[in-house]
Amino acid sequence: MTAFILARFLRAIAVLVFTVTLVFIVLRLTGDPAQQMLSDNAGPEALAAFNEKWGLDRSIPEQYLYYVVNALRGDFGVSFADGREVFTVVAERIPKTLVVTVSAFILSLLIGIPAGILAAVRRETALDKSVMAGAVLGYSVPNFLLGLVFIFVFAVWLRVLPSSGSSTWNHAVLPVATFALFNAAAIARFMRSTLIDVLGQPYIAAARADGIPYWDVILRHALPNAAIPMVTTIGFVAGGLLGGSALIEPVFAWPGLGSGFVNATNTGDLPVVQAMIVLFTAFMVAINFSVDVLYAVLNPKIRKH
Template sequence: MAKYVFHRLLVALAVLFTVALVSFSLLHLSGDLAAAIAGPEATAEVIAQIRVRYGLDQPLATQFGHWLWAALHLDFGRSFYFEHTVMELVGQRMPVTLKLGAVSLLLALLVAIPLGVLAAVFRDSWVDRSAVMTAVLGQAMPNFWFALLLILIFAVGLKWLPVAGNATWQHFVLPAIALGYYAMPSLMRLTRSGMLDVLNADYIRTARAKGLSAFHVIVKHGLRNAIIPVVALAMVELGFMLGGSVVIESVFALQGLGQLAWDSISRNDFPVVQAIVLIIAVFYIVLTFLADVLNAALDPRLRAR
């Protein structure tokens, strides 16, 4: 187990270093950062001063080394536009994104697990086909289009929920539904396939032969074992949600990391963009690593690889 965890940790660190290198390189490949910071009407003298001020006159390898060392100490510099340190901005916006991700995942699990169980129990019935159709629709539908549809129906038409902002819990309902519906299909399919495998197992037939109720057999004996990989997948999906919240937060004007990333990209605020990309990558890599460790702890076959 220790060897497996160490190997996965090395892979996670390698992925994190690659993400840091790519995020740093893409911003520099996008053009002259000094000219972008100075603005279109800046003179060559002003651009040269900015290049020296931010260390952009140094070799790229030196710039990357300085930036990576500072990032390891959670120092991403100051925002060009907001006139605050990057970590201050991230600290202010992070709770909104984490709250949105947690609520979205909870809604996805509350829908996906019962649907997956019902689809497996009533295999090849209209219940199964309806659940699969719901999953396919959720994966095929763009989440921004679904978000706009929710706004038109529940905010503009019925006026049940607010359109934008994050002042109250009602402001998180529509964004959480839009983001959670996109994660629901994979969770539902995995629950369904796990339940189908479990329901054909010998111990399930033994439990039924003992005269246990259907609910007892399905929930206590079946779902209890089938849900193990779903928990690991849920951790990975949470990482996807944190990274994919940019669109949803922009649609609903939630003041989270996604909205901050969008504002920073549109204003060429490069330190903020780099920090958000790296922080979201860290969340995703850590959650993926924990999911791998959990799977290995529960399945000895993975530890033998």
């Protein structure tokens, strides 16, 4: 078990280093930040001065080494746009994004898992069919579109919730709901199919034959087995939270990492874009690592290897 976790940990570090390198190189090959940041009629001297100021005139390996050494010390450079520390620019947006993503994630588990279980247990009934119809709808409508629909219904039409900003808790309701419904749909669908698969296994028939009460069979015999593949799906959902925030936050003008990322990309603010990608990658790698560890905890076949 320890060896397993250690191996996965080293792999996670390797993935992180690889991604940082790749992103660094790709970002430097996709356009000249000086052109993007400065006005169109900036002269060649101005461009050269910009490049020199930010070290962009040096070779890519040189820039990379410089970047990595500084990043390891927690220094991600300063924003091209306003000259503030990138670390501060990114860090101040993190809580806003966490509020939306974490509550949406918890909410989607609270809705998706019971809905999927009920649909599987009451399979082929009206309950199952309505849950699945809702899930297909929630999953197939793009979440930014769902966000616009929510704004139209609750902010424009019913006028009960604000459409944009983040000054009160009410402002978080629509982004969280948009995010949660989309993810809950994915979780419910997968929960249902996984549980139906487990319920068809011989050990479930054997447990029933033994006279174990119905809900005991579901909760103690079927769910622990369904949990193993569920962890993967929930990991995907969790990993998609930050990426999803780039789609949803701009819709609601929610000042988190997602809208920050979109702004920085539009203005060519290279250090900010890069730091955010590193953060997103680190988050994804951390999620994958947790999924691997949870696997080992839930699945005796891995644990007892």
